[in-house]
Amino acid sequence: MSSEVSGSSSGSSGTGPLGSSGLTPGGLSPKAATVFNDTSCSPAPEHPTPVLFVHGTAGNSAMWLPTAKALKDRGYCVFAWDFGKLPPGEQMFLPGFYGLADVDSNAKELAANVEKVKTLTGAEKVDIVGHSQGAMLVKKYIVQLDGADNVRRVVGAGGSFHGTTGSGLMEGDELGESSSSSIQSPSQQHWNSEHIRTLNAFPDTDPRVVYTSLYSASDGVVTPFTSSMLESVDGADVADVEVQAVCGGRVNHIFMPQNPKITALVAWGLERDRGDHTPTRC
Numbered sequence: 001m002s003s004e005v006s007g008s009s010s011g012s013s014g015t016g017p018l019g020s021s022g023l024t025p026g027g028l029s030p031k032a033a034t035v036f037n038d039t040s041c042s043p044a045p046e047h048p049t050p051v052l053f054v055h056g057t058a059g060n061s062a063m064w065l066p067t068a069k070a071l072k073d074r075g076y077c078v079f080a081w082d083f084g085k086l087p088p089g090e091q092m093f094l095p096g097f098y099g100l101a102d103v104d105s106n107a108k109e110l111a112a113n114v115e116k117v118k119t120l121t122g123a124e125k126v127d128i129v130g131h132s133q134g135a136m137l138v139k140k141y142i143v144q145l146d147g148a149d150n151v152r153r154v155v156g157a158g159g160s161f162h163g164t165t166g167s168g169l170m171e172g173d174e175l176g177e178s179s180s181s182s183i184q185s186p187s188q189q190h191w192n193s194e195h196i197r198t199l200n201a202f203p204d205t206d207p208r209v210v211y212t213s214l215y216s217a218s219d220g221v222v223t224p225f226t227s228s229m230l231e232s233v234d235g236a237d238v239a240d241v242e243v244q245a246v247c248g249g250r251v252n253h254i255f256m257p258q259n260p261k262i263t264a265l266v267a268w269g270l271e272r273d274r275g276d277h278t279p280t281r282c
Helices: 061-075 103-121 131-146 194-200 243-247 260-269
Strands: 051-054 078-080 126-131 151-155 210-215 235-242
Touching: 051 061, 051 103, 051 131, 061 078, 061 126, 061 260, 078 103, 103 126, 103 131, 126 131, 126 260, 131 151, 131 243, 151 260, 210 260, 235 243, 243 260
Parallel strands: 051 078, 051 126, 126 151, 151 210, 210 235
Antiparallel strands: none
16 A cells, blocks of 8 residues: 555645555555555556546545445556645544645645656556545646646546535525634635636636536535536537436435445446447446
8 A cells, every 4th residue: 555645634735645644554544545545556458547536525535435446346446535634733623524625725635646646557647536526626627727638537426516505505695714714615615606706717628538427416515416517618528417317316415425326327437438428327
């Protein structure tokens, strides 16, 4: 296992080694560390591109374990890190809850980890699978930090690409700030925040990347759920998939990374032919 995938233990720079948090190699929970960041991984010939998983707000990489294990069993090499950590004095009161720091810092962590995964694997590009804020950060990385040449495919689950009204709790034009000045990402995903207004001014997609966006009418957190839809720009291949319409049942936001329907659709998104926008498995 590698402890070299970059992450932030302070919630500020995003440049230190993940192991600096004192958790386990890679700064991940013990369960996650047994799956992610295995630098000895040899990918199956049909899946040569490494997959980088990105968790959501107040989440952690272990939430992606069911999907990561399924992909690893299919011959993928999988990587992850717990990003957006608060200063130690605050993070100690929120163990396991990450992704709360400033989204600009979080996006820089993503950029650093893409480069680290490329270095560790020798790959020219990575595939990125993101949940909620994690998916939004991928858009930010591609369109604001010029990351398109480093990414082959993106699969988002409940991505807060265009912000959220939080099922009505964030309907107003403004959202009150957190009592902690370090907790910034929740308010930055408000549909009318300066961050979302700025991000909306950029194209949703880039034609160099193949996109699959998975979302649910029963999301309940990223609302309206259409905020997770991506627009094809300049011919970009985009598959927008409402999971419940395809697979049936109810799929809520928080447990998307652990939902077997999402797991199946993530694999489909990574493997589908260009132009195929209709899932064949759930």
